[in-house]
Amino acid sequence: MAYKLLSIYIDEDEKGQKKPLYQEVLTYLTDNEIKGATVFKGVFGWGPDGVIHSIRFLRASSGLPMKIEVIEEAEVIEKILPGLKKLVHKGLITVTNIEVIR
Numbered sequence: 001m002a003y004k005l006l007s008i009y010i011d012e013d014e015k016g017q018k019k020p021l022y023q024e025v026l027t028y029l030t031d032n033e034i035k036g037a038t039v040f041k042g043v044f045g046w047g048p049d050g051v052i053h054s055i056r057f058l059r060a061s062s063g064l065p066m067k068i069e070v071i072e073e074a075e076v077i078e079k080i081l082p083g084l085k086k087l088v089h090k091g092l093i094t095v096t097n098i099e100v101i102r
Helices: 021-031 074-087
Strands: 003-011 038-041 044-046 052-054 065-073 092-098
Touching: 003 021, 003 074, 021 065, 021 074, 065 074, 074 092
Parallel strands: none
Antiparallel strands: 003 065, 003 092, 038 065, 044 052
16 A cells, blocks of 8 residues: 655644634644644744744744644545645645555
């Protein structure tokens, strides 16, 4: 069986239509029966705009980079990509072929 790693990179303060974007993405993944996802919160990062986001500079947790990661069967990832592209306007979505050992 073929698997893919889906990674979504966004800022934690990025807004969705009704709530923070990362929450809308997680709701979308749950609604599409993704078996699991992990959200990582970065302590430092910058994007194409060159603005540095860091705990040290911000003195608070807003604006920090986030990564949502999903490992799932390739056909499932391909099925959900069109909806994710509609949700994530500013950010980065990557898909990588992977080998799942266990």
